[in-house]
Amino acid sequence: MSEKIIKHLIARGFSTTNMVNSLGEIVQKLNGFADVKTAESWDNVGLLIEPATPKPIQKIFLTNDLTEKVLHEAVEKKTDLIISYHPPIFSGLKTITQKSWKTRLVSVCLENRIALYSPHTSWDNNRGAIGDWLAKALPHKESHIILPSAENSNIGCGRVAQVESNTPITLADSIERVKKHTGIRTVQVAIGVNKTLNSTVNSFAVCPGSGSSVLKGVQADLYISGEMSHHDVLEAIHNNVSVILCNHSNSERGYLTEFKDTLANLLDDSSIEIQLSESDADPLVTY
Known part of the structure; x- marks a missing residue:
């Protein structure tokens, strides 16, 4: 028309x-x-x-x-x-x-x-959106919501999962998988006090964006997020939990590539062109 x-x-x-x-x-x-x-x-x-x-x-x-x-x-x-x-x-x-x-x-x-x-947080909280996408960085069969909604237990922020038993991975492996999944070259890593890069990761928890309040106290070998406060990182490693941080939006941006296909299926209309921004980037860069 x-x-x-x-x-x-x-x-x-x-x-x-x-x-x-x-x-x-x-x-x-x-x-x-x-x-x-x-x-x-x-x-x-x-x-x-x-x-x-x-x-x-x-x-x-x-x-x-x-x-x-x-x-x-x-x-x-x-x-x-x-x-x-x-x-x-x-x-x-x-x-x-x-x-x-x-x-x-x-x-x-x-x-x-x-x-x-x-x-924003409607994608954080709903299944099949950004939280589940970030969890795909490591092999697992299912994840559980960390902070479920009071109205619907299948909606909420944060994901925690067990690594597939037939795919043993180390912290070093996890770092490389997170970088590949998010499409970034560098991450920040804090290693649990009794762990090394060769320690096995059996469980992990993720929160896109800022993960401090969501991940705090969660039982897992590894936390994956965009950013956490200095003191929450210290708390995590003293609880023997390692941490991988990608920068805030780097833990989210990669999902848009997956969502582009999801949106095309939702619209089911080849006349609508869907484009990804080429200039969108995290404001923080590691030199």
């Missing part, structure tokens, strides 16, 4: 709710994959920016963080919908001006009629 026809229909009072490739239709499918109601209460998720004039969604752009550099890339690629894992709008905005980068994001999206959707 052309944009000219859509404007004509709107002018005549027709609803665009059931428009082919409509924003509402795609948001509904995204919520069907990971309901935003399952996100943490403090989070800001779902459809964050909706242009005033509806149009078919023909290009979807995936990013972990929506920075100005990433948004410039999205505009150049003529994106209709950005799915940014982290919500760039979090606290309240009192003005939409050019004075801060956060408000410039909103301004540029609206000017270019780009919608914005952020799933």
Whole structure:
């Protein structure tokens, strides 16, 4: 359906709710994959920016963080919908001006009629999303949720699992598997007080992003996360738990490659182009 026809229909009072490739239709499918109601209460998720004039969604752009550099890339690629894992709008905005980068994001999206959707902790908490993806770094048959929701025990953050008994791995093996799975070249490692790089890893726990509060006290040989506080790392290694840290968004970004295929199956429409950001990257770099 052309944009000219859509404007004509709107002018005549027709609803665009059931428009082919409509924003509402795609948001509904995204919520069907990971309901935003399952996100943490403090989070800001779902459809964050909706242009005033509806149009078919023909290009979807995936990013972990929506920075100005990433948004410039999205505009150049003529994106209709950005799915940014982290919500760039979090606290309240009192003005939409050019004075801060956060408000410039909103301004540029609206000017270019780009919608914005952020799933964040709804992806953390739902099965088949980012938590389970990070757990795939090490071989296991099933994982258990560390902090399940009071309403639904199959939803919650963090995963803990036993390594498959027929695939014995060491801490050194685990480090290489995590780097390969996340697509990064370096990680930070803290080794349990009574362990070495050759110690066997029989169990592990993961939490994408910031893992301190979720992983604290979990019984496992190894914690895998993006970041933990200095004192929580010390607590872990003195409890003989080794730690692998990837940097916050490096523990999440790799999931977008898997989600690209998941989204294509959800939409089941070859006319919609799904692109991964090429400029999205963790702000911290190890030299």
